[in-house]
Amino acid sequence: MPDTAIRPGNPPGPLTHAAVMTGRSLRISRRNTDALIMSLVMPIMLMLIFVYFFGGAIETGTAYDSYVMYVVPGVLLLCAGFGAATTATAVSEDMKGGIIDRFRSLDVGGTPVLAGHVAASTVRNLVATALVLGAALLIGFRPVASWSGWLLAAAVLVAYIVALSWLSAAIGLLARSPEAASGFTFFMSFLPYPSSAFVPIDSMPGWLHGFAEHQPITPAIESLRGLLLNQPVGNSPWIALAWAGGMAAVAIGASGALFRVRTR
Template identity: 75%
Template sequence: MSDVLTPALTPALTMAGRSIRLSRRNIDALITSMMLPLMLMVVFIYFFGGAIDTGTTYVTYVVPGILVLCAAFGASTTAVNVSEDMKGGIIDRFRSLDIGGTSILAGHVAASTIRNLVSTAVVLAVAFLIGFRPSASPAAWLAAGAILIIFLVAISWLSAAVGLLARTPEAAGGFTFFMSFLPYPSSAFVRIDTMPSWLHGFSEHQPVTPLIESLRGLLLGQPVGSAPWTALAWCGGILAVAVALSGALFKVRTA
């Protein structure tokens, strides 16, 4: 079995290592991916938190939403990295070395997941400093971490597909705006029942709402109901579509 897996895994791991090294050189992007969620957390907690009634301390309510915002924003930058590779011509060199499109994209996704786990850990550490006090059991922490990682992988693959679809890195960058906006019409920062009634349907049934509710319930030791299964279903659907779409788009772009 290992002899079968090694030829497929080695190029992907090599591409992941390359993407991580490129990330270390792009300090501006790393700082932005960490500072934006941190700044939003500080703004919402200290500027708006006193005016928002969530039935609990606001820092306790908002941190799970900030974690998802951090993950979504960071994973979406994969679109720019993939688009830059396609524009720069490096893909032709990789293909001449018999490195397939799946390995190249998987390397971007793996590096994105690692990068954003580090960013999420930084955001969580700052959240602890400003008063976030979860009551999760070790099993709940593991479940929350697993759900977040699956979300990161799914969005990173979707972002890779967007990077293949976009013709320029600037156009691919628009995906980061979309993913940064998506947590706002959800339960990330305020309760959905406080929103206009016409927005309830979208807010309750969009992908990040069950994800946020799952993380909030698991980290705070509250009942989660079917939210984790709904979140995993969303992630599985996004991942399946994104992987298939990425494969098709890569063939089209490199034909």
């Protein structure tokens, strides 16, 4: 068998550090049961509230058989945003607790630490999304996507989870306390509301149409809805992926700069 021991002359690289940091973040998530349960239960509760409390009074004006068919793609994006936003709190707690100084003494750079948080966030959110989708199936959601539709929908969803997680990491570096960073969770939970997630944009006040049509969440929701229900999507998936790529690029650059400033 090959010798895989780490020798003094052959230190582990950034990928190894990132993998170790990912495992650390996942273990922390598993121990923080309150936040983990909330991130899993909250989207399901919101979906049930919209379907059973408000669904009978909401007229979407679309060809979908029921409101559950319309609202579930929006809830999936809401779940992704809510879960990704918790990354801000986790990064802020690391910065406040002094563990970053210990990592730096072990020659672990900022990028592996932040990448570990983002990778762990992606894993958590994929599990939460699977649970929300399972609950949606139980209450009547019936996707009819092709295999290519499922793959493209998954690509859009994962791209947004990664982008929002990197954005959350940057917010965690910018915030001076975990409490301040947790306020970002509210923003990410609010953003899907002025979009096509729960009602058609045409039903909103005219002054809100411009923002609702051109904010980054709307093309992602339209892509998921169209792909999962086998409806025409036009260029929405590519617009959604472009938004996600742009947000991720800006957030990664900002995270690197903020980490250098905070650890000076």
